[in-house]
Amino acid sequence: MPQSSVLKELESRLSRDFTYGSGRIIGSMCTCPHPLARKVYTCFLDRNLGDSGLSPALVKLEKETIHILGALLSNPKASGHIVTGGTEANTLALWAAKKLSKKNQSEVIVPASAHYSFDKAADLLSLQIVKVGLNSRFQVDVEAVEKAVNSNTIAIVGVAGTTGLGVVDPISELSEIAVKKDLYLHVDAAFGGFVLPFLKELGFSVPDFDFSLPGVCSIAIDPHKMGLAPIPAGGILFQNERLRKTVAWNVSYLAGGESEQATIVGTRSGASVIAVWALLKHLGTEGYKRIVRSCMRLTWKLAVEIQKINGLDIITEPTMNIVGIKSEVFDIRRIAKELRLRKWAVSLFPNHIRIVVMPHVQKQHVEEFLEDLKDIVTELGG
Ligand SMILES: Cc1ncc(COP(=O)(O)O)c(C=O)c1O
Structure with a gap:
């Protein structure tokens, strides 16, 4: 195959995969590498x-x-x-x-x-x-x-x-x-x-x-x-x-x-x-401090907003940029399934959904995610 065809095929075959840049991967510990x-x-x-x-x-x-x-x-x-x-x-x-x-x-x-x-x-x-x-x-x-x-x-x-x-x-x-x-x-x-x-x-x-x-x-x-x-x-x-x-x-x-x-x-x-x-x-200490501070701010926002959704709660106060979402009312697996149908790459543990607020996750992604989460809970009768 000529190089141009190889590149074209790769682009078309891989373009539908999740990317960190899209902000939809919110359950992974990896992120976009720094430029x-x-x-x-x-x-x-x-x-x-x-x-x-x-x-x-x-x-x-x-x-x-x-x-x-x-x-x-x-x-x-x-x-x-x-x-x-x-x-x-x-x-x-x-x-x-x-x-x-x-x-x-x-x-x-x-x-x-x-x-x-x-x-x-x-x-x-x-x-x-x-x-x-x-x-x-x-x-x-x-x-x-x-x-x-x-x-x-x-x-x-x-x-x-x-x-x-x-x-x-x-x-x-x-x-x-x-x-x-x-x-x-x-x-x-x-x-x-x-x-x-x-x-x-x-x-x-x-x-x-x-x-x-x-x-x-x-x-x-x-x-x-x-x-x-x-x-x-x-x-x-x-x-x-x-x-x-x-x-x-x-x-x-x-x-x-x-x-x-x-x-x-x-x-x-x-x-x-x-x-x-x-x-x-x-980046040095200052650069990493900035990154951690910004991830933590969004993490706390996410944790607070989740607790406002009827039927959902967080497992524990976040120590770092990870939030565990649990529910006494809904089947957490069902919620994860619905989130995945809406193209959110979340991570599922036996009793909770794990969200990792990595540096590629921005305020707008957190807001869109919360909207979808609220919708799903409403659909499930919450
Ligand atoms: C605490 C901890 N240790 C080790 C690993 C394994 O790392 P890797 O997937 O880079 O091999 C992970 C992966 O998420 C982790 O969370």
Whole structure:
């Protein structure tokens, strides 16, 4: 096919898919990449960090990127990588925990609210996931975590920004348990990592969740969520270089000479790292603060308006830019179905609809969404 025909066919075949720019995707944790990130990403598409000897300058850039993210998470000395996303970051953390454990130990304690990537990782690594229930604020029940620890436990996971509701677990208490029992503690801040530090800067009270706590061994933080980076861009940060080394492999045959890989994938995108570095430099704390502030303003507006609709309520006050809509009166699945028929890409959890107010979601989209939601409730007899 000539190039022009390929492009034409792609345009016509993909044009009906959802796009972030349309504002109709209100149930996703990803967003339109920032224009600068798009630009630098396409400039450096050929860069491969899997063969790091070819790109010593890029290796330095990745170290700088991790250093900036580490500083954001209270530890400029953190060591790690830009990976494919939260799933790879969480898997690397469990892999490190497994490598550090004693023979035959295999249990990982996670909150019931943890992302399913932990189940995947445990399956791959032949670990057992022990799920612990939540308290009335949808945080992991710390006493239950302590009770679940036994001689077979290798790690505890806490979430700073749960997938379903954006709730932050009591990480400082988990840290105390981890220190006391000498266990690996991983914090999944895949979503919250690019929200909580800026909420704190904006003057909100944010609980400690990062390397400021002595027990925290690793943190997942995803630039391709609230960091506005192009997909794929996750982040895994280990408390120190020694921990990162537990998952490192030496590869001898590569074109750039002997190199070390501490990621699951081999060949990996240098463009992703460059895009993240560029955004951290360009947006900086002020830029991300502005983005978080604007998402939060809309989130609160949405939460207030939902509570005014007869028969609907929010699950809990939003901690970050995520709202859970529930109903005691209507079948929430039916509402989600009707919203999808009206071309809203919402996310459905067992007891609630999740709305994520990402930077591409504007005031006008929230207003249109609320109108449709009110209509649906009226149609259902509310
Ligand atoms: C808290 C959390 N951790 C991990 C992930 C997995 O991230 P990814 O889809 O980038 O692999 C998600 C995805 O939504 C998430 O919400």
